[in-house]
Amino acid sequence: MCMVCGNFLDSLFTKGLLIDMGVEGLYGRSGIFEDVVERLTALITRIGKDGDAEVIRFPPGMNRKDFERSGYLKGFPQLAGTIHSFEGGDKEHATLLEKLHANVDWTDSQEITDVALMPAACYPLYPVVARRGALPKTGGLYDIYSYCFRHEPSRDPGRMQMFRQREYVRIGTPEQVVAFRELWLQRAQEMIALLEMPFALEVANDPFFGRAGRMMAASQRDQELKFELLIRIDSPENKPTACISFNYHQDHFGANWGIKNEEGATAHTACVGFGMERCTLALFKTHGLDVDLWPHGVRDALWG
């Protein structure tokens, strides 16, 4: 932490690791910041390489119809983002420019497009897997990495509006996906220990919206469907920040998308998600803003 200004976000700006874009939670990244992100994702790949996961990279937008069918708007309408674009002719264009010039709302000629911003990196995977037909007996294992969007502007550098999630997703029988989550609960703890960061592992819930959401959250906790690995970054409540999450969706996505196991039963799914910016920020918070001064063990794990 910067001992002069005392604020972690400001010290990241001052050091040039993050670049202020004038919107809370929307930042440029420096070469050094990106190098750490890349080294971290390479470390995750090394840890997960024995699984022979299928690598799929989606763009940071997904099919809006798939997004609508995913159920995301039931749980998180407050976080969702959709892409709108200009629809009209010369007359509407002139009106748009007039309004823009007059500094009044110009967006009434914007129409929703077929693209929604990625809410979580694994969301477009499920319809893709469903369209391929029944899974093989071994199920499926996927390596996913994408920018995501969540509408929650904040001065907390650990709560960006646009950030990257690296995920491994397991789809198969309940036994296969539960075993996968157990494996990654262990692996992730070993990884963070290797990076010499103090952490806690806790039962957690997603930030479901409204009163119905409180019931969803309580249900998720009761069943221990979500765990989070927390590391101290700089949250306003001075609580540690969830940097890695371990999610067992039961048959939620399998039933929604009609994903079937070899014998025709609805597939279960689970994912481990690494918040790449959060993990990177945790390293800077724990070991300081100068990567050359990080402990040897940490440097070896990342650059070794």
Add this chain to the structure above:
Amino acid sequence: MIEAIRALISEHGRLPVPVDSLDDSQDLYASGLTSFAAVQLMLALEDHFEVEFPETMLNRRSFASITAIKTCIEELVPKSAAA
């Protein structure tokens, strides 16, 4: 009250089995009640009985069986209205 609860479960619970086949004490989640359907059922119960489930009741236990739901509703509905 039990009949009204059963009717609401039938309408909103999206169970794979008929509600009539369930005992009052049977585990609704084990019978196929999903978390999403439990939320829909909760909202329907609030509408029907004109109550609002407090935070402490917004959990799985409150909706785990027909008896559990009845216990919650009885706690929330004023005595005169329930009579």
